[in-house]
Amino acid sequence: MSLSAYLPIAIMALLASGFAAISLGLSRLIAPHNPTPEKLDPYECGIVPLQEPVQRFPVKFYLVAMLFVIFDVEIVFLFAWAVRFTQLGWYGIGAVGIFTLLLIETLVYVWKRGALDWNVARRSRRRPAVVEPLTEKAA
Amino acid sequence: MNMNLLAVAPEVIVVVAVVALLMIDVQWRPGPVWWAIAAAMGIAGATAAVALQWVDYRGADAASFFSDMIAIDGFGAFAGMVIFPLAGLGLMAAWPLIRSQGGRGAEFVVLVLIAATGAHLMAAAANLIMLFVGLEVFSISLYVLAGFTRERVDADEAALKYFLLGAVASAIFLYGIALVYASTGTTSIGGIATYLRSTILLRPGVLMAGMAMLLVGLAFKVSAAPFHMWAPDVYQGAPGGVTGFLAAGAKVAGFAAMARVLAVALGGRIDDWAPAVAVLAAVSIVLGTLLALVQSDLKRMLAYSSVAHAGFILTALVAGANGIPDMWFYVATYAVQVLAAFTVASVVSGATQGRAPLSDYTGLASRSPWLAGMLGLLMLAMAGIPLTAGFVGKAAVFRSAIDADYLWLVIVGVVSAVAGLFFYLRVIVLMYMQAADEESGHIPVPGGARVVLVAVGVLTVLIGVVPWPLLTWLRDALPL
Numbered sequence: 001m002s003l004s005a006y007l008p009i010a011i012m013a014l015l016a017s018g019f020a021a022i023s024l025g026l027s028r029l030i031a032p033h034n035p036t037p038e039k040l041d042p043y044e045c046g047i048v049p050l051q052e053p054v055q056r057f058p059v060k061f062y063l064v065a066m067l068f069v070i071f072d073v074e075i076v077f078l079f080a081w082a083v084r085f086t087q088l089g090w091y092g093i094g095a096v097g098i099f100t101l102l103l104i105e106t107l108v109y110v111w112k113r114g115a116l117d118w119n120v121a122r123r124s125r126r127r128p129a130v131v132e133p134l135t136e137k138a139a
Numbered sequence: 140m141n142m143n144l145l146a147v148a149p150e151v152i153v154v155v156a157v158v159a160l161l162m163i164d165v166q167w168r169p170g171p172v173w174w175a176i177a178a179a180m181g182i183a184g185a186t187a188a189v190a191l192q193w194v195d196y197r198g199a200d201a202a203s204f205f206s207d208m209i210a211i212d213g214f215g216a217f218a219g220m221v222i223f224p225l226a227g228l229g230l231m232a233a234w235p236l237i238r239s240q241g242g243r244g245a246e247f248v249v250l251v252l253i254a255a256t257g258a259h260l261m262a263a264a265a266n267l268i269m270l271f272v273g274l275e276v277f278s279i280s281l282y283v284l285a286g287f288t289r290e291r292v293d294a295d296e297a298a299l300k301y302f303l304l305g306a307v308a309s310a311i312f313l314y315g316i317a318l319v320y321a322s323t324g325t326t327s328i329g330g331i332a333t334y335l336r337s338t339i340l341l342r343p344g345v346l347m348a349g350m351a352m353l354l355v356g357l358a359f360k361v362s363a364a365p366f367h368m369w370a371p372d373v374y375q376g377a378p379g380g381v382t383g384f385l386a387a388g389a390k391v392a393g394f395a396a397m398a399r400v401l402a403v404a405l406g407g408r409i410d411d412w413a414p415a416v417a418v419l420a421a422v423s424i425v426l427g428t429l430l431a432l433v434q435s436d437l438k439r440m441l442a443y444s445s446v447a448h449a450g451f452i453l454t455a456l457v458a459g460a461n462g463i464p465d466m467w468f469y470v471a472t473y474a475v476q477v478l479a480a481f482t483v484a485s486v487v488s489g490a491t492q493g494r495a496p497l498s499d500y501t502g503l504a505s506r507s508p509w510l511a512g513m514l515g516l517l518m519l520a521m522a523g524i525p526l527t528a529g530f531v532g533k534a535a536v537f538r539s540a541i542d543a544d545y546l547w548l549v550i551v552g553v554v555s556a557v558a559g560l561f562f563y564l565r566v567i568v569l570m571y572m573q574a575a576d577e578e579s580g581h582i583p584v585p586g587g588a589r590v591v592l593v594a595v596g597v598l599t600v601l602i603g604v605v606p607w608p609l610l611t612w613l614r615d616a617l618p619l
Contacts, residue, residue, distance in 0.1 A: 105158050112165040 063115055074103050143204040145195070146211050146263070148188035149219050153256045156181025157249050164245045171238055174248045175230075181252055182227045189219030189259070197615040203265040207327050210265035210619045214463070217616035218262030218395045221471045225391065225478065226255035228594065229384030231587035232482040236380030236490040240287065247287055251384060254280035258392035262399070265619065267316045267326040270396055274312065274360070277392055278305050281385055285377040293493045297376025304359065304369040312356025318349030319404075328404040329619060335407040343411075350412055353400055354419075361393035362442075363449040364423040371430075374442035376493045379485030382438060383478040386445055390477070394452055394470050402460040403618045409459045413543070417457045421551045423450030428555040431562045437484050437495040440562060441477065444521060447559060448473050454545075454552055455536035462539035464613035469536050471609075472528035472602060476520050479595035483514045486588050500566060502575025507582040511570040513592045520599045522563040523556050527603035535610070 038044055081088065081096050088095075110116060144151070160177035163169065193216035196202065201212030230237070230251055237244040253276060260273030282305060286298025320326050322345040323334045340346060355366065362370035374382050401412055427447030434440035452469050455462035487503065487510065488495035504511040520527035533556060537549045584592075602609055 102154075102158070105162060109161050109165050 060118065067110060067115065070106060071103065074100070141204050141206075143202075143211070145188065145192060146204040146209045148191075149185040149223065149259055150256050152184035152188060153181045153223075153252050156184070157252050160245060160252075161249060168242070171234075171244060174237070174245050175234075178230055178248050178252060179227070182223050182230075182255075185255070185259075186220065186223045189216045189223065192216040193220065193615075198617075201619045203329065203619060207329065208266050208269045209260075209263055211263070212617070212619045213615040214395070214399065214618035215259070215263030217467060217613070218391065219259045221391050221474060222255050222258045222262070222388065225387055225474060226251050226384065228475070228478055228591045229387070232383055232478065232485065232591045233380035233490065234587040235585050236287075236378055236485070239491055243287075247284070250280045250284050250287075254284070254384075254388060258388055258395075261392045262395035264396075264399070265328055267319070267328060267331075267400070267404070270328075270400070271309075271313060271316060274392075274396065275309060277388070278309065278360070281305075281389065284381045285373055285385060287381060288378045288491050291378070291491070291493060293376040294378055297373045297493065300369050300376075301373045308356050308359030308366070311352050311359070315349045315352030315354075315356055318345050318352060320349075322346040322349060328399060331404040332406055335405070346408070347411065350405055350408065351415070353405075354397075354412060354415060357393055357397045357400065358419055361390055361397065361449045361452075362446055363419050363453060364426040364446055367423070367427070367443075367446040367449075370446060371434075371439045371442040374445075374481075375436055375439045375495075378491045378493060379438075379481065379488055379495065380490040383481030383485070386441070386481060387474040387478040390445070390449070390452070391470055391474050394456075394466060398456060398463050398466060399618050401456060402463060406460060413457045413459065413545075416453050417540075417545055417548050420450045420453035420457065421548055423447060423453065424552055424555045425450075428559045428562075431559065434562070435497050437488070437497055437500060437566070438481065438493075440497070440566075441480055441484070444559070444562070445477060447555065448477075448521070451533060451536055451552060451556075454548055455539040457545050457548065458539040458543035460617065461542065462536070463617055464610070465532075465535035465539045467613050467616050468606075468610060469532035472532050472599065473521075475595045475598060476517050476529065479592055480514065480517045480521070482588050482591050483510055483517070486510060486584055487582060497566070497569060500569050501573045503570040503582075505575050506580065507584070510582060510584060510592075513596055515567045515570065516596055516599065518563040518566050520603070522560050525603075526600070528599045528606070529603070531603060531606040531610075 042049065077099065078096065081092055085092065156177050160174060160181075163173060163177075192211045193213060196211040197213030197216060201210060203210040230248060233247070233251070237247050240247060257273045257276030257278075257280065261270055261277060262273075264270035264273055282298055282302040285301045286294050288294045316326060319331060322340065322343070323331050325331055325334060335346075359366040359369075374386060377385055401416070402409075405412060424447050427443050427445070427450060431440050431443035431447065434443060448469075452466055452473070455466035455469060458465075484495040485492075487507075488499050500514075503514070516527070520529035523529045523533040533552070537552060540546075540549050540552075
């Protein structure tokens with residue numbers, strides 16, 4: 001593959017970055033620059049915001065996001081299989097079946113461990129008791 | 140589709156054990172006894188499967204299956220015979236840690252089993268993509284294991300550092316695969332070898348860059364200098380019970396992958412990569428030895444010593460495929476030694492603890508003569524004292540390097556090995572010639588750790604005194 005095939009992409013990249021640079025630069029040069037506190041607010045009208053927009057939020061969201069990724073990747077794999085479904089035949093069905101079974105096992109495990117419970121209080125009740133505390137070395 | 144279930148039997152057996160372990164545990168909560176049973180069955184089954192592979196396919200009978208993805212050869216089979224028992228020993232050594240984690244202990248056992256599967260997949264891969272998948276399965280399990288005790292900040296730090304640097308290394312390795320594919324048109328390890336043998340590349344720049352990236356990615360994983368920065372922090376921060384398997388497994392899997400990629404896929408280009416490997420080896424040996432001299436923490440010292448050992452193992456690889464039996468000898472004996480050494484650290488300094496200051500070991504001989512004797516033996520073996528497996532290993536890798544005309548590397552190695560005696564002997568002096576603190580008492584040794592230490596001690600001395608059976612045996616542990 002010769003590099004000339006990428007020429008349109010290079011021109012496009014140049015045009016895009018040039019447009020951004022020129023329009024930002026022009027508005028910076030031409031526009032009057034006279035900031036007031038009201039102008040710098042996120043919203044010029046409406047309720048005055050009481051909190052910073054960036055704030056702490058529950059770590060539960062990360063857990064859900066992580067679980068989402070697992071099952072999202074499953075779909076990615078299934079797409080590749082679906083495109084070649086007829087060529088792969090029974091071998092493909094078997095392989096994807098095993099793969100899906102392993103993912104179902106993941107779902108069952110995650111579910112039983114209570115990772116899908118949004119209410120943390122209920123989850124902590126279900127959590128298994130500590131089997132045996134670690135005995136510290138003889139003091 | 141040439142399917143051969145024996146090719147994937149070790150992986151399948153372990154995965155079935157893992158699924159059974161998790162499902163039964165989450166439903167009925169039978170506790171640690173069930174985890175031990177499931178893990179033992181999985182490891183025993185996988186070990187039997189690789190032993191069967193060894194009997195049936197070593198030497199000329201080697202073959203690859205599943206669209207040339209997985210090989211059955213003496214190389215992969217021997218790697219499995221090291222990795223799966225190593226995982227078993229690692230679990231036994233980590234048992235106090237596993238029990239201390241309550242219900243999460245099952246996940247620890249599962250992660251070790253999965254890591255062993257990934258490690259064996261790395262060794263048995265016949266395709267770079269398969270090798271990368273194995274590498275990721277293995278690495279991701281280890282990242283989680285390194286930070287398994289969530290409440291300790293230094294374990295979190297270790298896990299995060301390991302993850303970030305490991306991810307960068309994986310990315311570099313993957314880019315290397317892409318560049319090698321770009322210049323040879325295949326990701327099959329055998330295919331790359333055939334292409335390079337039959338084709339003269341007029342402009343090998345892309346291939347060179349790809350080779351360099353493959354080498355760098357794997358050098359990260361085996362903690363060879365100058366890609367060793369993560370090792371001391373990770374080994375020191377990770378809980379004591381984990382570190383042994385972390386260090387030993389990474390060496391076995393990393394060097395298996397490195398040998399297959401360099402000696403087989405890129406074997407025709409040995410004149411290009413051997414000098415780079417020799418420099419890596421020399422830098423690792425010198426830097427690892429020098430930095431180990433000044434450590435005040437046993438686990439940190441062992442980490443730097445493992446950098447030096449990575450250098451010694453690389454010394455065998457400069458000979459290409461001819462050095463592989465000697466590499467295996469060193470890797471296998473070193474892996475069990477480092478596992479046992481970290482096991483002693485986990486018993487003395489605490490299985491969930493990260494740090495193991497050398498002051499914990501002052502006068503250990505009077506507190507626990509047994510542990511002190513074992514650690515002393517391991518230190519002597521790692522230093523390469525005759526009548527231990529460490530000596531034979533060093534002799535073997537030096538012979539490989541001399542055969543490949545790398546005399547300067549052998550001289551660097553021998554001088555550093557002598558300098559290294561200092562810090563190994565310092566531990567022994569500390570244990571035997573200094574008095575223990577008043578308040579420190581006798582140290583109880585858990586049963587699992589006892590088994591590990593006895594097994595490794597016997598192996599180290601036995602192989603050190605009569606190394607010939609293993610050395611002869613390893614002539615069959617060659618890649619496809």
